[in-house]
Structure formats: structure tokens, C-alpha cells
Amino acid sequence: MTVFEELKIRSCPVCFDSSENASLFFEERLDTARLDSFSFASRKTPEFMSYRLFRCAACRTVYAAAAPPPDALAVAYSNAAYDSAEEAILAADTYEAVLQPVIASLPQGARALETGAGTGVFLERLRAAGVAEVVGVEPSKAAIEAADAKIRPFIHEGIFTEEEFAPESFDLICCFQTLEHVPAPKELTESCLRLLRPGGVLAFVTHDYTAPINRLLGRRSPIIDIKHSQLFCRPSLDKLLASAGFVAEKIIPLANRYPLNYWLRLSPLPAPIKRVTLRALALLGFGALRIEINVGNLVAIGRNASPVEGRVDARGFRNGFRRGHAP
Ligand SMILES: [Zn+2]
Numbered sequence: 001m002t003v004f005e006e007l008k009i010r011s012c013p014v015c016f017d018s019s020e021n022a023s024l025f026f027e028e029r030l031d032t033a034r035l036d037s038f039s040f041a042s043r044k045t046p047e048f049m050s051y052r053l054f055r056c057a058a059c060r061t062v063y064a065a066a067a068p069p070p071d072a073l074a075v076a077y078s079n080a081a082y083d084s085a086e087e088a089i090l091a092a093d094t095y096e097a098v099l100q101p102v103i104a105s106l107p108q109g110a111r112a113l114e115t116g117a118g119t120g121v122f123l124e125r126l127r128a129a130g131v132a133e134v135v136g137v138e139p140s141k142a143a144i145e146a147a148d149a150k151i152r153p154f155i156h157e158g159i160f161t162e163e164e165f166a167p168e169s170f171d172l173i174c175c176f177q178t179l180e181h182v183p184a185p186k187e188l189t190e191s192c193l194r195l196l197r198p199g200g201v202l203a204f205v206t207h208d209y210t211a212p213i214n215r216l217l218g219r220r221s222p223i224i225d226i227k228h229s230q231l232f233c234r235p236s237l238d239k240l241l242a243s244a245g246f247v248a249e250k251i252i253p254l255a256n257r258y259p260l261n262y263w264l265r266l267s268p269l270p271a272p273i274k275r276v277t278l279r280a281l282a283l284l285g286f287g288a289l290r291i292e293i294n295v296g297n298l299v300a301i302g303r304n305a306s307p308v309e310g311r312v313d314a315r316g317f318r319n320g321f322r323r324g325h326a327p
Contacts, residue, residue, distance in 0.1 A: 008069050012056040013185050013230050014240045019065040022054035026219060030226070048219065049226045061236035062209050067229040070183040074139060074159050077181070082142035085119065086262070092121040094256050095176055095205065096129075098299050102172065102201050103129050110171040111135070113195065115160040115188070116178030118143045120151035127151075131172070137164075162191035170195050176205040177297075180228040189244035189302075196304040202246060204300040205254060206232045211296030223296070237300040246302030254297040261287035 011018050029050050051064030068076070096103070106112075109132045114123055117136025126134050136155040138144055144155050156164065160182075173192045179185050192202045207223040208214065209231040214221045223231060232240070234251050241248040258266075261281055264274060281287040 009066050010063075012059060012061055013063050013183075014061040014236055015056060015059040015243065016186070017056050017058040019054050021057045022063075022065070023057065025053040025055045025062050026050055026224060028052040029219075048224065050219075050224045051226065051229070053224075053231075056236070059236045059239040060233055061230055061239075062232075063230040064228075067183065070159075073181075073183055073229075077139035077159070078141060080140045080142065082119070082140055082146045085146065088119055088121045090258050090262060091176070091256070092125055094254065094258075095122055095174070095203075096125045097257060098254060099174075099203055102203065102301065103131070106131060106171050108132075111169060112172040112174065113137070113165065113170045114174040114176070116175060116181070117155050119147040120155050122174065122176065123154055124148065124151050126172075135165075160188065160191075162195060165195050167194050168197045168200075171197055171200045172203065173200070174203045176203075177207075179204055179206050179232065180223075180230055183229065185230060185240060186244065189240055189246070193245045193304055198304055198306045198308040200304045201249075202241070202302040202304070204237065204298075204302075206237065206298050206300070208233055208253065208296050208298045210234070211253070211294070211298075213294075213296040221296075232298065234298065237298060241300060241302040244302075245304075245306075247305040248300065248302050250299070250301040252299055253294050254299040255292040255294045256297065257290050257292045259287060260289045260291050263291060263293060 009019070012022065029048065031049060051067060053062050054065050055062045103126065111133040112123075112126050112131045112135070114120075114126075114134070114136045117123055117138045118140075120136050120138075123134040123136050134154055136151075137160040138155050138157065139159050141157065144152060144157055147155055173196060175188070175192070179188070182188050189202070196202065207228075209221075209223060210233040214223055218224075237251050238248050241251075261278055264277055264281070267274070269277070278287070
């Protein structure tokens with residue numbers, strides 16, 4: 001069975017506004033003969049296939065009005081091949097840098113969860129930064145097999161479900177480049193709120209379909225892809241976090257910090273020019289120079305701002321109020 005055999009009609013997956021109110025964003029372009037195990041891999045050569053995409057009039061999320069059902073997606077992601085180890089490491093550098101203030105402010109004995117953990121590179125970073133307990137959830141068998149033996153035991157194989165974890169048991173939940181892939185992003189965000197302790201942080205990294213690079217590339221942007229059932233922008237992430245009960249603390253463009261020779265390899269330059277330039281960079285010793293480029297991603301930080309039950313601060317105040325004086 002392919003994921004295309006049973007597409008389900010749906011409303012906006014963030015605000016549930018009907019697709020009848022939405023405007024057409026891109027027409028469908030599917031070629032099932034070209035599907036392979038890399039089609040649902042996290043990083044891959046672009047195929048330029050997409051569902052029929054709509055843009056929600058209410059929250060501006062772009063979404064496939066007919067998307068594969070959750071069980072078909074689960075099978076596709078379970079069997080997805082795993083590709084670039086190098087990019088996973090470079091991406092973890094970027095995420096670690098942007099989340100440094102959040103990680104530094106985590107309490108003693110903090111617990112962190114990553115949904116779509118891949119090979120667990122970021123989980124390793126969290127442990128190295130002093131996070132007491134880390135858990136990853138990852139559907140791709142191939143990604144887990146490629147994980148370092150030290151971190152593999154901390155990665156649960158499968159699709160993230162709230163029931164697997166105790167309520168209010170995490171201080172940080174990370175979901176990087178995964179929200180586009182899930183069948184129900186609003187439900188996932190609400191689950192995260194319930195799994196976070198009061199004061200806990202949810203961190204998303206998503207593509208931004210309104211970013212200049214993605215507008216420029218249009219249909220040829222790698223974000224227009226069958227593994228993306230929805231695409232976000234700042235207003236849609238704001239709506240997603242707020243409507244799930246989070247306080248959106250930050251939604252900002254994410255600059256990826258990659259070595260110059262890596263950027264060059266990603267670039268659309270012809271192969272002979274790339275080869276010559278890469279050789280020149282190596283000779284000059286500039287290849288490893290880290291360069292920040294905004295390639296059209298967003299980082300969104302939401303906080304569970306619900307009051308801490310029964311927490312009494314040093315002044316004897318409960319939840320910031322003197323006993324009996326709470327509003
Ligand atoms: Zn919407």
C-alpha cells in the first residue's frame with residue numbers, strides 16, 4: 001500500500017477552519033512511480049512532488065486538504081531510509097546554539113523529550129549540557145539503527161503518543177523539523193502542554209513557507225514535498241501555540257551555522273564549478289569556516305505558563321502570592 005491510496009479530506013490542521021474557506025496554494029503533483037524509501041526520509045534529494053495545498057484564510061497555515069491517514073504515515077516513516085549523518089550533526093549545532101538560554105535555565109534533575117529524535121544527536125547534546133534524563137521518540141528503524149550505541153537505549157521506536165508518558169513529567173520538549181510531517185499538529189501541541197510541568201518549554205523548528213528563499217523557489221523549494229502535510233509561518237505557529245494553551249515567547253527566523261564547504265555542496269552551482277571552488281577553499285583553509293545563513297526556518301518557543309500547584313517560594317509565597325491573597 002502507498003500513502004496515496006487513501007488520502008483523507010481534512011480541515012486546517014491548526015485552527016480547523018474548513019478547506020472551503022481556504023485559497024489554493026499549489027496544485028497537486030504526484031508521481032507514485034517515483035516513490036521510494038527515501039521519500040519519507042528526513043533529508044533527501046528533492047522530488048518536487050506535493051499534495052494539493054491550500055492556505056488557511058484564518059491562520060495562514062498551508063496544508064494538504066487530502067493527506068495520508070495516520071496509520072499509512074506511520075508505516076511510511078517506519079520504513080523510511082536514513083541518510084545524512086553529517087547534516088544531523090550540523091543541525092544539532094544550530095539547535096543547541098539557539099536553545100542555549102532555555103537549556104541553561106532548566107532546573108536540576110530536568111527531563112527532556114524529543115519527538116522525531118532521528119539518530120539522537122540532539123539528545124546527546126542535552127545530556128552533555130547536564131540535562132538529567134532524555135527520551136527520544138523516532139519512527140524510522142533505520143535512523144535508530146544508525147544512532148550511537150550510547151544514546152540508542154534512550155530512543156523509543158514508534159510514533160509519538162501522549163499516553164506513553166506521565167502528565168507534567170518533562171521540563172523541555174523538542175520537535176525539530178517534524179511538525180510538518182505529523183497528521184495532527186494541533187493535537188500534538190496540546191499533548192506537549194499536558195506532558196510539560198508548569199514553566200516547561202516546548203521548542204519547535206519548522207520551515208517558513210513565507211521566507212524569501214522559499215518564495216523565490218516557489219514549487220522548486222525543497223519544502224514543497226509529499227512528506228509535508230502542512231507548512232507553517234510565524235502567524236500559524238503563533239496560533240498553534242496560543243490555541244493549545246502555550247505562551248508563545250519567541251518565534252524567530254533560525255540561521256543555520258554550517259561550514260562554508262557544506263553550504264557550497266548544497267548550492268545549486270554546476271558540479272565542475274563546485275569542485276574547483278571546494279578545492280580552492282580547502283587550499284586556502286576556509287572550508288571549515290562557519291557561516292550563518294537563514295535558509296527559511298523558524299524556531300518557536302512556547303511556555304506552559306500554568307501556575308505551579310503548591311510551590312512555595314523562599315518568601316513563603318505560594319505561586320507568587322501570600323497564602324490567602326491569591327486572586
Ligand atoms: Zn487555519
